[in-house]
Amino acid sequence: MHHYWHITAFSCQVIHLGVRKTWNTxxxxxxxxxxxxxxxxSFAVNRLGYSKRTEQTYRYWIKYFLNYxxxxxxxxxxxxxxNKFLLHISNRNKxxxxxxxxxxxxxxxxxxxxxxxxxxxxxxxxxxxxTNLPVVFTHQxxxxxxxxxxxxxxxxxxxxxxxxxxxxECVKLRVKDVDVSLRTIHVKCSKGKKDRITLLPEKLxxxxxxxxxxxxxxxxxxxxxxxxxxELPNSLRKKYPAAERAxxxxxxxxxxxxxxxxxxxxxxRWYTSTRTLQKAVKKAIEVAGVHKHGGCHTFxxxxxxxxxxxxxDIRTIQELLGHSSVQTTQIYTHVVKQGPYEVSxxxx
Numbered sequence: 001m002h003h004y005w006h007i008t009a010f011s012c013q014v015i016h017l018g019v020r021k022t023w024n025t026x027x028x029x030x031x032x033x034x035x036x037x038x039x040x041x042s043f044a045v046n047r048l049g050y051s052k053r054t055e056q057t058y059r060y061w062i063k064y065f066l067n068y069x070x071x072x073x074x075x076x077x078x079x080x081x082x083n084k085f086l087l088h089i090s091n092r093n094k095x096x097x098x099x100x101x102x103x104x105x106x107x108x109x110x111x112x113x114x115x116x117x118x119x120x121x122x123x124x125x126x127x128x129x130x131t132n133l134p135v136v137f138t139h140q141x142x143x144x145x146x147x148x149x150x151x152x153x154x155x156x157x158x159x160x161x162x163x164x165x166x167x168x169e170c171v172k173l174r175v176k177d178v179d180v181s182l183r184t185i186h187v188k189c190s191k192g193k194k195d196r197i198t199l200l201p202e203k204l205x206x207x208x209x210x211x212x213x214x215x216x217x218x219x220x221x222x223x224x225x226x227x228x229x230x231e232l233p234n235s236l237r238k239k240y241p242a243a244e245r246a247x248x249x250x251x252x253x254x255x256x257x258x259x260x261x262x263x264x265x266x267x268x269r270w271y272t273s274t275r276t277l278q279k280a281v282k283k284a285i286e287v288a289g290v291h292k293h294g295g296c297h298t299f300x301x302x303x304x305x306x307x308x309x310x311x312x313d314i315r316t317i318q319e320l321l322g323h324s325s326v327q328t329t330q331i332y333t334h335v336v337k338q339g340p341y342e343v344s345x346x347x348x
């Protein structure tokens with residue numbers, strides 16, 4: 001008799017050029033013998049340094065695939081089973097983004113867990129993801145939204161627009177990553193696991209200095225309470241254990257309360273929630289009366305398009321954004337050209 005356990009339902013999201021694709025997962029059951037495989041998926045994801053969101057997505061789709069193919073022993077799984085599974089989810093009217101997320105997850109499973117090639121998929125099951133131009137704010141709209149915000153959330157949103165940060169990069173900034181004197185921000189292990197240097201707007205030097213001073217006061221208080229621990233990359237934690245309580249490694253935008261890290265049985269102060277900032281930006285967009293389907297990531301798109309309009313070259317913008325390929329950055333050239341910026345209407 002097989003024993004089964006359930007995946008906890010969660011909302012999985014993929015962001016592609018400002019278009020957020022969400023699918024609400026249902027509870028899926030999978031034979032207990034598959035638990036070891038899923039644990040190996042998590043181990044491989046963490047070993048390669050992928051994000052928690054990627055881990056969630058991979059785990060979900062691999063569990064779904066294993067559950068669908070449960071009649072077949074894992075060693076016998078092949079391209080035929082993958083094609084059948086993809087047909088199954090395609091028949092459920094899943095979008096191209098969703099189907100491709102499933103394919104990427106299964107490919108990861110075969111390559112890094114089963115350690116073999118998943119074979120050549122039927123082309124009909126690999127849909128082409130539509131290229132949507134990103135939504136951008138005008139400069140006036142962006143400033144209007146920022147003026148509708150207050151306190152720390154306003155400072156963080158200003159960094160999204162003024163420095164081109166992703167929301168995950170912003171919340172995970174550490175004190176030492178910000179150099180107010182040089183007006184630079186060192187973005188560590190961003191998407192693609194690449195470090196980069198981006199600019200720090202002159203207008204933000206004073207509020208950031210104040211944020212650092214406030215953060216120092218909070219850290220001093222935590223230390224006085226026998227706390228002051230922060231999460232560190234595994235390699236650094238092992239080599240420099242004292243860095244866990246060093247001020248430079250503290251998150252610049254911390255969570256309101258400390259939480260127990262069950263792995264090491266120590267109380268840490270984590271970074272603030274991305275969801276909290278996203279909600280604040282959404283509310284500000286509404287208050288500002290900007291009728292666009294935008295959010296935190298729209299500020300990053302606007303950063304890129306404003307630099308293009310100012311005449312900066314595409315390679316410079318690519319480096320500031322941290323794109324691996326210049327082709328990703330070039331999408332913004334289409335945004336700049338789509339409006340009345342280069343073409344005159346015959347009516348005029």
